[in-house]
Amino acid sequence: MALVTAGVVMLDCAEPEKLAEFYKGLLEGEESEVSANRLEIRGGDGTRLAFRRDANATPPSWPRPENALQAHLEFLVEDLDEAERRVVGLGGRPLEAKPAPEAHEERLFSDPAGHSFTLRRTVSTAPKQG
Template identity: 65%
Template sequence: MALVQTGVVVLDCADPEELAEFYRQFLEAEDIEVSIDRVDIRAADGIRVAFRRDATATPPSWPRPEDSQQAHLEFLVDDLDAAERAVIGLGGRSVSAGEMPGPNEERVCADPAGHSFVLRHAKPRP
């Protein structure tokens, strides 16, 4: 029997209901659990993300060079342009300027609360 059943990424934010709705729509999540200071979502593929209320939460200031990124989420997508448009349409923003060259094509975005995440082009499965 495994010691750890699963992991959950938890983002602190001032308004967990609002931020959870952004990610619920982006991830097309159906499973939502709401408590007083936390909202958990689970997408169809099993990814789990939670949002914890922190009245003093401030957005990370990355990509300023003097600040670290601390942590970020990464989402594998088939179509970078479509995923980036979805993020912007849901109230997020693009942080990277256009396509970044290299073998791992990716785009950096931020959610409405300022948490950064990466859209990475998914490699075809064998």
């Protein structure tokens, strides 16, 4: 039996409720644990994210070095355009600082609190039809 049964990525932010709503919408998830200063959500695929209240939290400044990249999330999606529309509709914003090597395969965004994340197109493993 494994000693550690699950991992949770924790993001510090000034408003955990607001950030949890963004990621619940993106991951089609639900709250799984709530306290005064911490919210945890579980996405439809089992992804677990938590948000801890920090009144002094400052957004990362990536790609500028002043406040560096504190954490970076990557989400696998089948349809980048559809996922981008959802991100923007939920309050995220594109962070295309420079084109990725395969610009059509991944896109960089920030959540409403300024944490960066990537949407990366999944590679189909299904055999070609026809």
